[in-house]
Amino acid sequence: MPHEARGLQARQDASRTGEPGGGLAVAFWATLKRDLVLLLRRRSEVLNPLVFFALVITLFPIGISPDPELLATIAPGLLWVAALLAALLSLDSLFRGDYDDGSLEQLLLTPQPLPLLVLAKVAVHWLLTGLPLALMAPVLGILLSLPVGSYGVLALSLALGSASLSLVGAIGAALTVGLSRGGVLLSLLVLPLYIPVLIFGAGAVQAAILGDGASAHLAILGALLALALMLAPWAIAAALRISING
Amino acid sequence: MWSFIHKLGSPRWFYAISARLMPWFWVAAALLIAVGSVWGLAFAPADYQQGNSFRIIYVHVPAAFLAQSVFVGMAVAGLVFMVWKIKVADMAAAMMAPLGAAMTFIALFSGAVWGVPTWGTWWMWDARLTSMLILLFLYLGVIALRGAFASRDSGSRAASVLAMVGVINIPIIKYSVDWWYTLHQPASFSVTSRPTMPLEMWAPLLIMVLGFYCFFIAVTLMRTRSEILRRESNKRWVRDLAVEGR
């Protein structure tokens, strides 16, 4: 991967020669850009969770009933659970590629604080998984005859919530990246931690349908995201060090 | 203070001091559980609403308390292990996980059985039972993660990180589940949260809770001693000990 190597080299040069104040921001943006470029080259990895999301949503009417009324009552939960599983599906590859080709070790050796660089990687994961899922959810909401007026809240709650999911999920991904069969274990570790986000995310859509106003739910989702933003990068960094050194 | 912690951290010193402490906890656990059982089963008055089925409380609540406390204990031991590199703390944490899972199972099983006479069904998505179920998954995740690593040290550190992440999440999960439950089940009667309980009812409960805690400490001490023998089996003092048969 000559491109990655050059990117890393450039980043290290920037940290050495650049002014000390700009080092952190430069490292952050360099990591963000590198991951974005890399992921956009492997388009299938970005598209697969979205296809999975659409497929799972297709299964429910077939498995339960095509009755629009019934579907409308369970649509918020179904959409949220399916989006959550789709986000989970993409987590395994979050650090896997970098682990396999050794660039994760390079990342650990950089002089910049690891939590910050890891935050950039998680941000890319959210930009290419969480955000597309959130934008796609209203379309799938139509398929499940989700009541009118809740589409905006659905997209917003998923956009907010999936950022927390990416952050918390990255802890699990970092813990299992060194294991050969980490996939199932990853979901066992991560899914229980997803429950608060699921409760308030699906609750927001439900509240919007009932006309209660979803701002309280969205505020709690925001609070969860703030908490995750504060704590998760450190846990991810610690987990990566364990996976690499062990 | 520091020398005390490091002395406690030495497996040899811990092995000696725990030998002296352990019998007291065994005796206390046996006495308290015996007294609490007889009092709770035979002497405490029957509940005015639930009759004698409420006597399940004397095993359900102590187990549920312990299930949560053991997770906190595991996370604290993990923190001590990560910060001060005290191996005994990790041995204790490794021994606490299955015990905590067992307690969670007891709480779940007794709660489900209790559900038959009170709710008329084996399972209800009651707030307490739901958080217990999630806690069980968290325990299983920690146990599985520890076992998944080829090197013991990596497994220990990964399990410590996960326990700490879990312990931050437990209150969030608990409150969101409580909130979710009150939203969906407004007028249901909760089995254990009764404002006034006569002394004859809660005194045996308190005794049982204390007994369960003593039991937990005794078992953890005993199994940590075994774990010391297992991990330090090549040390001179462990070999001498084995010859003496202690």
Add this chain to the structure above:
Amino acid sequence: MAFDSFQDFLAMGGHAPYVWAAWAVTAGLLGGIVLHARAERRRLLRHLQRRERRERRLADQQTTNSHPTAGHRHDA
């Protein structure tokens, strides 16, 4: 005493299966934990003793082989 007779106590006011099932599973699991912890410790000690004895015997054999007069040093 909340019950009039022992039969009454066993019947638990009609809730016998539930109360006794919950208590039995709890007692069984707690007892199982204690038994497992004891068995684990005994197994470990036995294993350590056996290994120690074996290694001392091996060491003795080696010393007797190389220095026939200085054998059984470890028995002292």
